Amino acid sequence: MDDDLHPDGAQDGREPRSGGANLLVFLALLPLDALVGGHAWLVVGMNGWAAAHNGEEATVPVTELVVSGGVPAAAGLALCWGRYWGAAVAQFALTAVLMAWLLSFQG
Incomplete structure (x- = not known):
């Protein structure tokens, strides 16, 4: 029996996200990064x-x-929690x- 399957046959759903999903999430966060980086x-x-x-x-x-x-x-930690490891x-x-x-x- 596979370890990631429940007794009813449903998958656990804890696998990492796809590369495309990681890219889209990272691109979606770029405006936040630009805003914070611009402020700094x-x-x-x-x-x-x-x-x-x-x-x-x-x-x-x-x-x-x-x-x-x-x-x-903190956004990176939230991405880890959402299993977007690449992003x-x-x-x-x-x-x-x-x-x-x-x-x-600093000079």
Whole structure:
């Protein structure tokens, strides 16, 4: 007897989603990623502009970047919960690259 079948013959339904479904879900989340990434980029830029305008050393607002990185990371966790493994990996990779790029402005 197959382990993923119930006694009545119905499947368990816990298999991962298809590649096409992962791609569609990831593409659907790109506007959210763009919104959060744009906000984080704006915060870094405004902070740098204000520091340059006041003659101070520019610093990166790490707390705001952590919060901005937490939103797509939470979306990635939700994708894991929904068994969209490929979309979750892409979401986490995109979040890591964006936050590393923004933190590189630390100078």
